[in-house]
Each structure stands twice: as C-alpha cells, then as structure tokens.
Amino acid sequence: MMRAEVPVDFDVIIVGGGPAGLAFARSLDGCGLRLAVVERQPLTALAAPADDGREIALTQRSIGILKELAAWRHLNAADMAALREARVLNGGSPFALSFDAGGSDKEGLGKLVPNHRIRHSLFSAVEGQKGLTILAGSSVASLRTDRHYARLTLDDGRPVTGRLLVAADTRMSHVRDQLGIRAEMNRLGRSMMVVRVAHDGDHHGIATEWFDHGQTIALLPLRERCSSFVLTLPSAEMEALAAMEAGALGRAITRRCARRLGEMRVLDRAHVYPLTTTYACHFAATRAALIGDAAVGMHPVTAHGFNLGLLGQATLARLIRDAVERGGDIASASLLRRYEAAHRLATRPLYTATNLIVGLYTDERPAAWVARHMTLRAGARLPFVRRTVSRLLMQH
Numbered sequence: 001m002m003r004a005e006v007p008v009d010f011d012v013i014i015v016g017g018g019p020a021g022l023a024f025a026r027s028l029d030g031c032g033l034r035l036a037v038v039e040r041q042p043l044t045a046l047a048a049p050a051d052d053g054r055e056i057a058l059t060q061r062s063i064g065i066l067k068e069l070a071a072w073r074h075l076n077a078a079d080m081a082a083l084r085e086a087r088v089l090n091g092g093s094p095f096a097l098s099f100d101a102g103g104s105d106k107e108g109l110g111k112l113v114p115n116h117r118i119r120h121s122l123f124s125a126v127e128g129q130k131g132l133t134i135l136a137g138s139s140v141a142s143l144r145t146d147r148h149y150a151r152l153t154l155d156d157g158r159p160v161t162g163r164l165l166v167a168a169d170t171r172m173s174h175v176r177d178q179l180g181i182r183a184e185m186n187r188l189g190r191s192m193m194v195v196r197v198a199h200d201g202d203h204h205g206i207a208t209e210w211f212d213h214g215q216t217i218a219l220l221p222l223r224e225r226c227s228s229f230v231l232t233l234p235s236a237e238m239e240a241l242a243a244m245e246a247g248a249l250g251r252a253i254t255r256r257c258a259r260r261l262g263e264m265r266v267l268d269r270a271h272v273y274p275l276t277t278t279y280a281c282h283f284a285a286t287r288a289a290l291i292g293d294a295a296v297g298m299h300p301v302t303a304h305g306f307n308l309g310l311l312g313q314a315t316l317a318r319l320i321r322d323a324v325e326r327g328g329d330i331a332s333a334s335l336l337r338r339y340e341a342a343h344r345l346a347t348r349p350l351y352t353a354t355n356l357i358v359g360l361y362t363d364e365r366p367a368a369w370v371a372r373h374m375t376l377r378a379g380a381r382l383p384f385v386r387r388t389v390s391r392l393l394m395q396h
Contacts, residue, residue: 003161008149008161010036010133011330012320015140015152015175016168017046019115020292020309022122024166026069027317031324036160038152043136044282046123052270053194054115055220055228057083057207062307063111065314066121074121075113081222082207084108089212109204112220112228115306135160143178145287164331165288166316171278171297179285186355188275191238192300193231195270196222197253200262203227208260217256218300226267229253230300235274241273275299279351283343284336289316296347299354308350312343 012028014021017039025035039046049131058066066072086109126132135154143152143165150165167175176183203221210217218230231253233241241252247265253264278297283290298305316339320330329335 008163010034010160010162012036012164012166012197013038013150013152013160013162014166014168016039016170016292016294017123017134017136018168018170018292019119019122019306020294021166022119022126022311023065023069023071023310024168024291024313024317026071026122026126027314027322029126029129029132032048033131033320033324033330035129036135036162037051037126037132038135038138038140038154038160040139041136043134046134046136047118047120047127049116049123051114051116051268053196053228053269054192055081055112055222056115056118056306057112057220059110059307064308065269065310066118068124069122071118071121071125074124076224077115079114079117080113081111082108082205083110083207083221085210086207089208089210112207112222118306138352140175140178143175145179145285147286150287161293163287163329164320167288167290167294168292168313169294171276171293173280173294175288175289176280176294177291179288181285182281184277184279184281186277188277188299189235190232190275191235192275193229193233193238193242193270194273195249195253196226196267197229197250197264198226198267199264200225201260203261210257212256215256218259219257224317225261227261229257229264231256232275238272242270249372277351277355279348283312283340286333287331289331289336289339291316295343296351298351304350304354308347311346314348315339315342 011033013036014025014037016314017037021037021039025037028035064073125256126134131332138158139155141153141155143150145151145165145369150162152162152165153159154160165175167173167179169175203219205221207221208217208219210219214233216232218228220228220230222228231238231241241249244252249270250264250266253266254262257264276297277299278293280290292309293305295312296305296308298308319335319339323330323335325334
C-alpha cells in the first residue's frame with residue numbers, strides 16, 4: 001500500500017542561528033523553499049549580537065561569499081583591518097616563516113572583522129527574507145527522520161516537520177547526537193584568551209603566530225596600532241591570568257610578547273574559551289546534513305573554522321538549488337552524499353594538518369623544538385610550499 005504524503009511545515013529546517021545557519025538560509029533565498037531557523041537565543045540577541053572578543057580572519061573567498069549573500073554591505077569599513085601577511089615564529093628564534101598573497105594581489109590575504117559584526121550583518125541580510133521563519137527562543141527537545149521527512153519537537157512542545165533538517169548548532173551539536181552521528185572529539189585541556197590591545201609599535205598589517213615554550217600566541221592586526229591578542233595556555237594557568245585587572249594583564253601580555261610591539265594596553269574585557277576540536281564521522285544522514293562547527297570544529301591556530309563553515313553551507317546550498325531547478329528531491333541520498341564528499345575533501349586535509357601542527361608546536365620536548373625549527377626552515381627553502389599555504393589562506 002502506498003504511504004500517504006505527510007504535510008510538512010517547511011522544506012528546510014535549520015537548527016542554529018549562528019553564522020553558518022544564517023548564511024545557509026540566505027544562500028537559499030529566492031528558490032521558492034519554505035525555510036525555518038530554530039535558535040535557542042531570543043530574537044534580540046540575533047539582531048544585536050554581543051561582542052565576544054573574537055576577530056575573524058576572512059579569506060578572499062569568504063569575503064566573496066558574504067558579498068553574494070548581500071551581507072558584506074551591512075559591515076562598516078571602520079570595523080575591518082587588512083591582513084597583508086602572516087608570519088610563524090618558533091620560541092626565541094629570530095627566524096620567521098612568512099606567507100603573503102604575492103605581489104600581484106593588492107587585496108592581501110583577507111580582512112579581520114569582529115565576529116559579532118559578521119553575525120549582525122548576516123542577520124540583517126536575512127531579516128524580512130521571503131519564505132523564512134525564525135523560531136527564536138526555541139530549542140529541539142527531540143527529533144526523528146525517515147525516508148520522507150524530518151520531525152522535530154521543540155522545547156515548548158510544538159511539532160515541526162520538514163523535508164530536510166540541517167544542523168548548524170555548534171561543535172557540541174545536540175542535533176548531531178540525536179541523529180546518531182559520532183564525532184572525533186579532542187578536548188585539549190587548554191583554553192584560549194582573546195583580548196584587544198593597543199601598542200606602541202606598528203604591526204604593518206602582519207599577523208604573527210608565535211609558538212613559544214608553554215604558550216601559543218597570535219597577534220592579529222587591527223586598525224592603527226591595535227591588535228587582537230590571542231593566547232593559548234593550559235586551562236588551570238589561564239584562570240589566574242584572566243582574573244587580573246586590566247593594568248596587570250597588560251603588563252603580563254607585554255612580557256609574554258617579549259615587547260615585540262612595545263607596551264601592551266588592554267582595551268576591553270578579556271574572553272576565555274576552552275579548546276575542543278571536533279570532526280563528524282559523517283556530514284549527512286537520512287533527510288539531514290551537518291554544516292558549520294556541527295560538521296567540523298577547527299583548532300583556532302589556522303583561523304579557518306569560520307571560513308570552512310561558510311564554504312560548507314555554500315556547497316550544500318548550491319546542490320539544493322540545482323535540485324530545485326531540476327524538480328528533484330532537495331534531500332535525496334545522492335545529493336547528501338555529494339555534499340559530504342565535497343565538504344570532506346575541502347576540510348579533512350586542513351583539519352588533519354592543523355592537528356599535526358598543534359601537536360608538533362605544543363610539544364615541549366627538546367627534540368620537538370628542533371623538529372619544528374627544521375620544519376620552518378624547510379618551508380622557507382621551498383617556495384612552492386609557501387605559495388601553496390598562501391593559496392589555502394586566501395581561498396578557504
């Protein structure tokens with residue numbers, strides 16, 4: 001006997017109203033689909049996101065995606081800083097391995113933009129979008145999917161059904177767990193501090209990644225003589241540092257940076273985040289897909305997590321739009337397999353390489369220090385390595 005068609009509320013249900021979820025909703029604008037974004041935060045928090053201290057290093061490809069989504073025009077140029085070059089340092093060695101965009105690219109590696117500004121720009125882009133419903137202040141209590149549809153029950157008891165479920169709800173994804181998708185999860189026992197600082201020296205638009213004994217430091221160039229200071233330490237050690245008042249913290253940061261840019265003065269509140277990397281064993285299930293950090297939660301050392309999230313949602317949206325144009329199933333098994341294969345190819349090599357880099361450059365044994373110094377020297381002697389890394393920095 002034929003199964004009766006089940007009425008659905010939406011064509012696509014997106015769980016998570018962060019950058020990946022909102023970008024995906026915007027990517028599907030104009031294709032005639034009924035979309036829903038389920039987000040546990042209230043609508044006011046989506047419309048005016050709080051400053052979380054993080055600066056996002058947007059590659060040229062990500063900038064292009066944000067322009068296509070009409071989100072870029074909602075960003076203020078005064079909030080952006082040019083990223084012209086990146087340098088990697090090892091301990092007290094004066095040697096630096098440098099990456100740039102090449103003399104022919106005047107745009108540089110990309111732009112540094114505050115995370116909360118990007119979130120606001122994406123919300124502004126989807127606000128009032130035809131066919132989009134934002135179910136703010138709601139979370140998913142339970143869900144199930146079958147060959148025909150996805151059914152969710154929200155925390156207030158409301159049932160919501162759709163043809164495709166897309167999880168975009170952080171690297172600790174509750175939806176991923178309920179779908180039965182396992183994830184490689186690495187709790188690093190370290191925490192990351194981000195805080196904006198002013199300094200006497202000129203950064204010249206150069207980002208510095210410094211692997212020092214017992215700590216990893218990144219100095220990300222902001223406008224004028226300001227930088228985002230990013231420090232990675234064991235979590236217990238980070239607690240004491242984060243508890244310092246601004247003056248003492250500025251002096252501690254100056255010492256940790258060996259006065260590389262002169263005296264450091266803290267400009268705002270420091271934010272601390274525990275570090276966990278994740279990689280889902282599958283990016284798709286029956287009538288469901290994972291995007292953003294729900295699929296891949298990168299270590300921040302290569303600053304690629306946000307960019308890979310934008311790339312993944314664009315890949316899935318392109319496949320769905322093609323299916324709509326052909327009159328096909330937007331959640332067919334073959335479509336979801338193509339998405340998974342494409343996004344795994346785009347992310348797995350970089351995820352694996354990043355974890356290897358983190359392992360090598362946080363190993364305090366003397367042999368590891370020698371090995372990473374030799375690695376930097378080898379990279380400097382092989383121009384094609386620098387060019388390849390630079391292309392990765394610009395494209396992902």
